[in-house]
Amino acid sequence: MHNGVIRRRRLPLRYVALDLAPGRLADFLRVVREANVLGGNVTIPFKEEAAALSDTRSEAVAFCGAANVLCVRDGRLHAENTDGPGFLDALAGAGWGRRFRRVVLLGAGGSARGIAYALGRSGTRELVVLNRSRARARNIARDLAKGFPRLAIAHGDLIPAKIKEELDGTDLVVQCTSLGLQGEWTDFPADAVQKSTRFADIVYRRGGTGLVRELRKRGVPAIDGLPMLAHQAARSFALWTGRSVPAEEFLSLARRALARPPAGFLDRGPK
Numbered sequence: 001m002h003n004g005v006i007r008r009r010r011l012p013l014r015y016v017a018l019d020l021a022p023g024r025l026a027d028f029l030r031v032v033r034e035a036n037v038l039g040g041n042v043t044i045p046f047k048e049e050a051a052a053l054s055d056t057r058s059e060a061v062a063f064c065g066a067a068n069v070l071c072v073r074d075g076r077l078h079a080e081n082t083d084g085p086g087f088l089d090a091l092a093g094a095g096w097g098r099r100f101r102r103v104v105l106l107g108a109g110g111s112a113r114g115i116a117y118a119l120g121r122s123g124t125r126e127l128v129v130l131n132r133s134r135a136r137a138r139n140i141a142r143d144l145a146k147g148f149p150r151l152a153i154a155h156g157d158l159i160p161a162k163i164k165e166e167l168d169g170t171d172l173v174v175q176c177t178s179l180g181l182q183g184e185w186t187d188f189p190a191d192a193v194q195k196s197t198r199f200a201d202i203v204y205r206r207g208g209t210g211l212v213r214e215l216r217k218r219g220v221p222a223i224d225g226l227p228m229l230a231h232q233a234a235r236s237f238a239l240w241t242g243r244s245v246p247a248e249e250f251l252s253l254a255r256r257a258l259a260r261p262p263a264g265f266l267d268r269g270p271k
Helices: 002-009 025-034 047-053 059-064 083-093 110-122 134-147 160-167 210-217 226-241 247-259
Strands: 039-041 069-073 076-080 102-106 126-131 152-157 172-175 198-201
Touching: 002 226, 002 247, 025 047, 025 069, 025 076, 039 226, 047 076, 059 076, 059 083, 059 110, 069 226, 083 110, 083 198, 083 226, 102 110, 102 160, 110 126, 110 134, 126 134, 126 160, 134 152, 152 160, 198 210, 226 247
Parallel strands: 102 126, 102 172, 126 152, 172 198
Antiparallel strands: 039 069, 069 076
């Protein structure tokens, strides 16, 4: 996405993917501070460490304890987290708006924390956090209660019966677990999701997730994580370059990339 935008505008920039070994982030960031670098994205397992090693942090990073964007400013590193803003941008782009009365959040990892923070700031009144590790769900609920005293927060186990119980009267369901990447969520109670409920899966992959496809067949408004990725890319690019590029351009480039055969695919040709 980034290099596609760069080529179209003939900018003297390049976006490079680097595979960094564990334990090497601190040394790498010392080089980044001194090199001709505008910034970069950070993925797992380095998000928490990147936040801790940065010189300054946004409010979202301070809450989440994780950064997915680093900006180099006069030799200093500033940490940002675009999970929440990118997610709300994607919802708005789908025509759903940014404010919801009651939200059920499935998962309690780093992305879930960023999205929960953004939902709290956007005016959500009720938030239910369900997770396989109940302690992590409880931690998000505790931290949100400190920052958003008017937000009614509950937490519980990520099991079909509990999900089904909490779906009633819910405006938005957010799927933040890794189940869509590791395999299909076979016991998700899709039949309990009402057509008046919107469903957002932050996972994206070639062909979309099975859960989003199933819910759409049932008439439930549902999106996967690709629009969120595109909006995050647009926000990252603006932070690094000061240039505003429509997220739709990033989304178009992402869809084009996903439509190509996977790397290493060998076409045997006509039979």
